[in-house]
Amino acid sequence: MSKITEDDIKILIGTDAEKAFRMIIDMYGSKLYWHIRRIVIIHEDADDALQNTFINAWKNIASFRFESSLLTWLWSISTNEALSLIRKRERQSSVSLDDLEALFDQAPEGNSYFDGDEASVKLQNAILKLPEKQRAVFNMKYFDDMSYEEMSGLTGTSVGALKASYHHAVKKIERFLQGD
Amino acid sequence: MKLNDEIRKNNPFKVPEGYFDTLTEKTMSAIRNSGDGEGAMPVTGKPARRISLKPFLALAAAILGFALITTVVVRVLTDDRAAVEYEAGNDLYAELAAEELDTWMIETELSRIEMVDITEAEKTISSDIIIDYLMTEEIDLDDIYELL
Numbered sequence: 022m023s024k025i026t027e028d029d030i031k032i033l034i035g036t037d038a039e040k041a042f043r044m045i046i047d048m049y050g051s052k053l054y055w056h057i058r059r060i061v062i063i064h065e066d067a068d069d070a071l072q073n074t075f076i077n078a079w080k081n082i083a084s085f086r087f088e089s090s091l092l093t094w095l096w097s098i099s100t101n102e103a104l105s106l107i108r109k110r111e112r113q114s115s116v117s118l119d120d121l122e123a124l125f126d127q128a129p130e131g132n133s134y135f136d137g138d139e140a141s142v143k144l145q146n147a148i149l150k151l152p153e154k155q156r157a158v159f160n161m162k163y164f165d166d167m168s169y170e171e172m173s174g175l176t177g178t179s180v181g182a183l184k185a186s187y188h189h190a191v192k193k194i195e196r197f198l199q200g201d
Numbered sequence: 202m203k204l205n206d207e208i209r210k211n212n213p214f215k216v217p218e219g220y221f222d223t224l225t226e227k228t229m230s231a232i233r234n235s236g237d238g239e240g241a242m243p244v245t246g247k248p249a250r251r252i253s254l255k256p257f258l259a260l261a262a263a264i265l266g267f268a269l270i271t272t273v274v275v276r277v278l279t280d281d282r283a284a285v286e287y288e289a290g291n292d293l294y295a296e297l298a299a300e301e302l303d304t305w306m307i308e309t310e311l312s313r314i315e316m317v318d319i320t321e322a323e324k325t326i327s328s329d330i331i332i333d334y335l336m337t338e339e340i341d342l343d344d345i346y347e348l349l
Binding site for chain 2: 050
């Protein structure tokens with residue numbers, strides 16, 4: 022069975038939107054989930070943001086012109102959803118949520134869906150200290166191993182700015198880790 | 202501790218069992234249930250095309266704005282034509298008084314502003330803060346390079 026492409030979806034969306042959208046979720050659901058999850062940390066929050074991403078995408082799919090790739094479009098929506106969720110969480114919390122312990126304390130699931138060793142905990146705490154957008158850049162480069170060109174295509178930020186942001190994020194994280 | 206591949210390979214985040222297996226069905230169900238049928242699946246299988254009122258509202262606002270501006274301009278011109286003849290001296294006096302008032306207001310504002318010692322400010326603003334600001338505000342570094 023040949024792999025489904027965005028061109029296939031583009032053709033199908035005009036005749037059977039539900040089937041096409043199911044294909045979109047199958048193709049990109051996992052990728053978008055992990056992108057969101059690394060930003061928001063908590064599984065339930067990631068699930069909410071992912072659902073909202075697809076709901077928004079469904080509502081606007083009729084006006085999507087396929088001038089950029091579907092993934093780029095969905096990536097942008099999912100990043101906005103994740104960042105909105107973080108801001109909402111911070112507004113509603115009376116404590117700073119810049120480390121894992123604080124996040125797990127306020128989450129109903131606690132740390133049920135986190136199984137990291139000490140190094141992972143330290144790294145995640147360091148990442149949480151980064152500004153939101155820099156955090157997303159770091160995650161895409163370090164964990165998803167994206168090229169700067171790919172990241173630029175997804176985020177609309179120049180390659181130079183992304184390189185500077187990532188380089189600076191790495192320095193900050195290493196300083197944080199050495200300080201422990 | 203340095204960032205390395207060992208840390209990268211270890212994904213500490215877990216998901217409930219079967220989460221991705223049921224993701225599509227769960228999402229389609231959420232879409233069906235989202236907001237008062239706005240996101241409801243249309244029977245034809247095509248997503249409903251939403252008609253945006255924004256262009257019409259923008260046009261209405263533009264027409265009203267134009268009408269308002271026209272009314273004001275017409276009134277001003279009409280008043281100017283029917284205006285009582287000013288003595289030349291009165292005009293000059295009004296102009297000088299306005300200039301003096303402007304000067305006084307500027308001086309008053311300046312005296313209220315605490316002059317910052319730039320060298321002190323430079324000492325406290327670190328490169329980290331500047332770079333964070335640039336990243337947060339999404340200022341394109343290419344724009345800065347062009348200025349250098």
